[in-house]
Amino acid sequence: MMQAIRRRLWAFHGGVHPVQHKHVSTERPIQRPRLPRRIVLPLHQHIGEPADIVVKVGDHVLKGQAVAHASGYVSAPVHAPTSGTVVEIGEAPIPHPSGLTAPCIVIEPDGEDRWIEHGPVENYRELAPSALRNIIREAGIVGLGGAGFPTYIKLNPGHAKAIDTLILNGVECEPYITCDDMLMRERAAEIVSGLEIVAHALQARESVIAIEDNKPEAFHAMQEACKDIPDMSVVQVPTMYPSGDSKLLAKIVTGKEVPSDKLSIHIGLTCVNVGTVYAVHRAIHHGEPLLSRIVTVTGKAVDQACNVEALIGTPMDELIRQCDGNVSRIERLIMGGPMMGFALHRADLPIIKTTNCIIAATAAELQPPRPVMPCIRCGACSDACPANLLPQQLYWFAKTKDVEKAQEYNLFDCIECGACSYVCPSNIPLVQYFRYAKGDVWTREREKEKSEIARRRHESRQKRLEREKAEREAKRQQKKSAVDPAAMAEKGQSEAAAAMQRAEARRDAALREAEKHRTEGRPRPPTEPAEPRNGDAE
Numbered sequence: 001m002m003q004a005i006r007r008r009l010w011a012f013h014g015g016v017h018p019v020q021h022k023h024v025s026t027e028r029p030i031q032r033p034r035l036p037r038r039i040v041l042p043l044h045q046h047i048g049e050p051a052d053i054v055v056k057v058g059d060h061v062l063k064g065q066a067v068a069h070a071s072g073y074v075s076a077p078v079h080a081p082t083s084g085t086v087v088e089i090g091e092a093p094i095p096h097p098s099g100l101t102a103p104c105i106v107i108e109p110d111g112e113d114r115w116i117e118h119g120p121v122e123n124y125r126e127l128a129p130s131a132l133r134n135i136i137r138e139a140g141i142v143g144l145g146g147a148g149f150p151t152y153i154k155l156n157p158g159h160a161k162a163i164d165t166l167i168l169n170g171v172e173c174e175p176y177i178t179c180d181d182m183l184m185r186e187r188a189a190e191i192v193s194g195l196e197i198v199a200h201a202l203q204a205r206e207s208v209i210a211i212e213d214n215k216p217e218a219f220h221a222m223q224e225a226c227k228d229i230p231d232m233s234v235v236q237v238p239t240m241y242p243s244g245d246s247k248l249l250a251k252i253v254t255g256k257e258v259p260s261d262k263l264s265i266h267i268g269l270t271c272v273n274v275g276t277v278y279a280v281h282r283a284i285h286h287g288e289p290l291l292s293r294i295v296t297v298t299g300k301a302v303d304q305a306c307n308v309e310a311l312i313g314t315p316m317d318e319l320i321r322q323c324d325g326n327v328s329r330i331e332r333l334i335m336g337g338p339m340m341g342f343a344l345h346r347a348d349l350p351i352i353k354t355t356n357c358i359i360a361a362t363a364a365e366l367q368p369p370r371p372v373m374p375c376i377r378c379g380a381c382s383d384a385c386p387a388n389l390l391p392q393q394l395y396w397f398a399k400t401k402d403v404e405k406a407q408e409y410n411l412f413d414c415i416e417c418g419a420c421s422y423v424c425p426s427n428i429p430l431v432q433y434f435r436y437a438k439g440d441v442w443t444r445e446r447e448k449e450k451s452e453i454a455r456r457r458h459e460s461r462q463k464r465l466e467r468e469k470a471e472r473e474a475k476r477q478q479k480k481s482a483v484d485p486a487a488m489a490e491k492g493q494s495e496a497a498a499a500m501q502r503a504e505a506r507r508d509a510a511l512r513e514a515e516k517h518r519t520e521g522r523p524r525p526p527t528e529p530a531e532p533r534n535g536d537a538e
Helices: 002-006 129-138 179-186 188-202 216-225 246-254 274-286 316-322 380-384 391-399 403-408 419-423 430-481 485-520
Strands: 039-042 066-069 084-093 101-109 165-170 206-212 232-237 269-273 292-298 306-311 332-335 342-344 357-361
Touching: 039 084, 066 101, 129 188, 129 274, 165 179, 165 188, 165 246, 165 274, 179 188, 179 216, 179 274, 179 292, 179 306, 188 206, 188 216, 188 232, 188 269, 188 274, 206 216, 206 246, 216 232, 232 246, 246 269, 269 274, 274 292, 292 316, 306 316, 316 357, 380 391, 380 419, 391 403, 391 430, 403 430, 419 430
Parallel strands: 165 206, 165 269, 206 232, 292 357
Antiparallel strands: 039 101, 084 101, 292 306, 332 342, 332 357
16 A cells, blocks of 8 residues: 555646536446347447457347457457347447447347356466457457457557556546446456456556546555555546546656657556456456446436446446436437537437446536637637647647648647637637547548559559560560571472472373374363464464
């Protein structure tokens, strides 16, 4: 404990203090909701390529059975959260800001909740880190803090990288969200167990558990769970949004700054989420793939706000009703926190791996957006920016679509935390402008890449045609040079002599025939003109 207290902390630039709204969902322990009537499993619940379906309509699946396999290196499989029948495969609405549909697998539970055969990994410390990562990959575990990056990739530092510090992110700085807080309070030992597994996979030299100082219960629970583990400590960091960002948390805990366009791993650090390491513990010590997650269900439209351990694919409206929520009272339904989350278009969308919070807000709770006013150049956005950027300048460049200039001002260092928009007195949606500019850059890069690919293909085709033409010409010259001129001359002379002999034979035959006709007194054939007789006049 003394190690945790004495560890030096560093501050980062900017940050804000939004109203927390956390206490309402921490008054009850984690709840287990009823089995849903239908489970909808989107194939794309993570960063990277969507999973490939391996079942068909009518198949009966067991709990934990893979229904879709990872389709590439950056991908993750999807598993059946309970036993039942696959009743539909096709497009279905998913929780996404666009409100569009995506390929999904729909399972109708049979109520038996029967498992596939599964069991723990015996003595994982004897496994090579690569073998451990493969188990985590097959379990379908992704970052549960909201990003959804496949965990097995994050646990692979590469041959040339050594991990000095593994940071467990228990900060949870967004308002309303308390799923990590409650998980640390109630299942601290399992979290520490998962953290040890991750540390072994990374071969990390030390592990640090970082928790905001507004979570004293979680802090003490985690301290007790790891008190006898060497090279593992717990620190309390000041409550400040967005201290939960991985780059900012690295700065707070170690004083190291992640360079622009780099990741924490490039300076010997890795940051993982509380829910992620808990899922790793379940996968290694129980043989369970990622089938459920802790979700905060809160908002004024919910009378019994709490955290629930929901199966992946559970419709949100069912969870809201089980928490004594009234769907008809919802003015805005937000997935995630109010700072970085996004509004949903309907309430029957499924819980996915990155769903950490559902805010069922009434009209009185979240006021409608205020009208946007012109920028007054007050500089409040620059003071609040934790990435130490100039949001005002980025705003002008994004608005005029001068993305090249925006990139010069480090557009892609923006973590989209929303602190600038939060303090803007003119109510300018700055983050939306930055996201648009980033999307414009990505679109241009893709178009440039397509153009470059087309150019290379054209050049390759031209070179191929020229090569084939050269090969044909070479073959023709080779065939021509292979002919012997002396043999051709001798052949020509032989053919000429034979022709002369044939002509002489025909002439001799004609003379003999003419002599025969004269002797017999018969008229000559019309082929030879008759010789004039004596006395005949022309």
